[in-house]
Amino acid sequence: MTSDATPTPSPAAPATHRTRVVVVGAGPAGLTVANILRAASVDCVVLETESRAFIEQRPRAGFLEEWAVHALERRGLADGLLERAQVHHEFEFRFAGERHRFPYGELAGRRHFVYPQPLLVTDLVRRYADDTGGDIRFGVRDVELHGIDTERPSVSYTDPDTGRRERIDCDTVAGCDGARGVCRESLPQGHSTIARHDYGIGWLALLAEAPPSSDCVVFGAHPRGFAAHMARSPQVTRYYLECPPGDDPGNWPHERVWSELRLRLAADGAMPLTEGRLIEKRVLDMHNYVVEPMSYGRLHLAGDAAHLAAPIAAKGMNLALHDALLLGDALVAHCARGDSGGLRDYSAASLRRVWQYQEFSQWLSEVMHGASSGDPFRAGVATARLRRVFGSPAAAAAFAELYIGKDIDP
Ligand SMILES: Cc1cc2nc3c(=O)[nH]c(=O)nc-3n(C[C@H](O)[C@H](O)[C@H](O)COP(=O)(O)OP(=O)(O)OC[C@H]3O[C@@H](n4cnc5c(N)ncnc54)[C@H](O)[C@@H]3O)c2cc1C
Structure with a gap:
């Protein structure tokens, strides 16, 4: 564990911990953000509702675009992929x-690199938790975000082993909990638009x-x-x-x-x-849907939490990685160097690619389904x-x- 636990004030109140960044969700987006933070020695905690065995076997995507592979490689996160992926x-x-x-x-x-998503997730968990001792908590329940429009946000959850509520105070929350997570719902009504296409x-x-x-x-x-x-x-x-x-x-x-x-x-x-x-x-x-903007206060959404692309053009995991790379670097600049320009520009930078990919998916859908x-x-x-x-x-x-x-x- 990388966070300092402080004593519980009373049995009813949640135990509190502190870290710099709470990453909600251990999919490709959350794990990439967490690895980038860990490599830069920025303290973070990853919360995941499922077990490690489950996420390491959940079948989904498989096609990675070459730019994403090289970006992961530059961060030392593509060893397994480069060894085993078909091109x-x-x-x-x-x-x-x-x-x-x-x-x-x-x-x-x-080219595309064909590497099943569970293998990528397995590599990223191993790198974060086993190789570099990162803090990841599996099986957490009832995750809630608090005070994301303040300078002291926090995330609470129920510990699966003790049944006790825990609270982690932090500077920033990375909302990487996919299409059915809680982070997107934490955006206040009227702040973001959700553009949806069925x-x-x-x-x-x-x-x-x-x-x-x-x-x-x-x-x-x-x-x-x-x-x-x-x-x-x-x-x-x-x-x-x-x-x-x-x-x-x-x-x-x-x-x-x-x-x-x-x-x-x-x-x-x-x-x-x-x-x-x-x-x-x-x-x-x-x-498909797109949340715009993807940031509010101290919460930044990434991956399917912010935008979904039906698998028509195999873009979802690539977009999740694009977000995670941008957000991970922006968080490091903010936490390690006090430079918040990347976080300020994160949503707009991500959405430029998101909309390009959405447009292509829609165009291709007509070709496929006409x-x-x-x-x-x-x-x-x-x-x-x-x-x-x-x-x-x-x-x-x-x-x-x-x-x-x-x-x-x-
Ligand atoms: C059948 C299928 C095929 C696909 N094929 C492709 C493809 O070929 N190429 C491609 O690029 N994309 C493809 N995709 C899309 C791709 O799988 C997703 O875009 C990708 O998984 C998004 O990654 P993510 O990290 O944003 O979200 P996820 O992978 O969904 O990860 C989110 C994580 O958050 C966890 N979580 C959820 N709620 C909470 C909570 N409240 N608290 C804590 N944790 C929580 C989830 O358990 C999960 O582990 C496919 C998707 C499907 C369903």
Whole structure:
């Protein structure tokens, strides 16, 4: 533990501790912020509602953009990733029974690193807690933020072992508790706007115990619905199937899943899909939101707590890391050098990338879902966009840059 405990004044009052920064949430965003603080010897505590075993196994994202990998590498946080990640630089789009390869790596000069999110989280926890002795408290309950508009904010929670309320006084709170956390709700009404976009569709997110059936990501635009194939590891593949929003995963037994995937991803000369046991099956109602501004008083939101991007363009984890890199550096400048310029500019700097990625996700969504929209106008527009990307070098170059994410140096 890095924080000093002071005696409890009375059994009813919470025990108080003090640190510089409380990081709420141990996902990619929170753990990256915490590691940056720890490396700069800035005292911090990470609070996480789940257990360590749970977060180290929760399957989610897998595609990291090259700028994010290099930014993690510069901070000594990419050793496992660089050793084990597969590198992807092409995808294939299937529509009208045709296959179209898209060499975005060649066009944009940058690649994706395929590294399942649980592996990244495992590496980041190990680095923070085991290698550098960082303070992380798992399984905490009923987290509450207090006084974020004062100079002495605090975060309280119930300790899972003692059942006692604990309170940590701090200078700043990093709200990295994802889409369903409490930090976003702590923003006072009227301070921030929440811009939300619902796509009106669902995606059945599947993980199959099966090797990939292509050497790259495959997208299939089909009148029956969109489908996608993405490698996660040599043994596990992620698939997506468009479905009605709110659909019950129970409506998708093994046989139905594989026959829809075969139909929607069919194209001349395509390799047959290798089937396997479905180890994850859940429906995502596709929507995006953006909280603007992302900071209020001493609270700074990062990652999915501040903005959600439906997994259409695989941007969520990359945005979470972008925030965390900016916020981590800004907190170090503030805590170690008294320079608060980075914190002041944090929200605006983050949101520039967030909105670029949101725009691209929305554009790509029309391309992916036009064919199955039931609207011949949308279907025609989607095909026109695809033909342009695959037929015009200028359109292809612009698309490639958006798909792999523009280089930055956070
Ligand atoms: C099926 C799926 C596929 C995806 N695929 C991709 C992809 O290919 N590429 C990509 O870039 N992104 C993808 N994403 C998005 C990506 O997973 C998220 O954007 C990313 O996890 C965001 O990281 P985060 O740290 O902001 O939030 P999270 O990873 O959600 O972490 C937040 C943490 O806070 C904890 N928490 C919650 N409430 C509290 C509380 N009250 N107190 C303390 N802790 C709390 C949670 O348990 C969690 O550990 C995908 C998402 C899903 C669901």
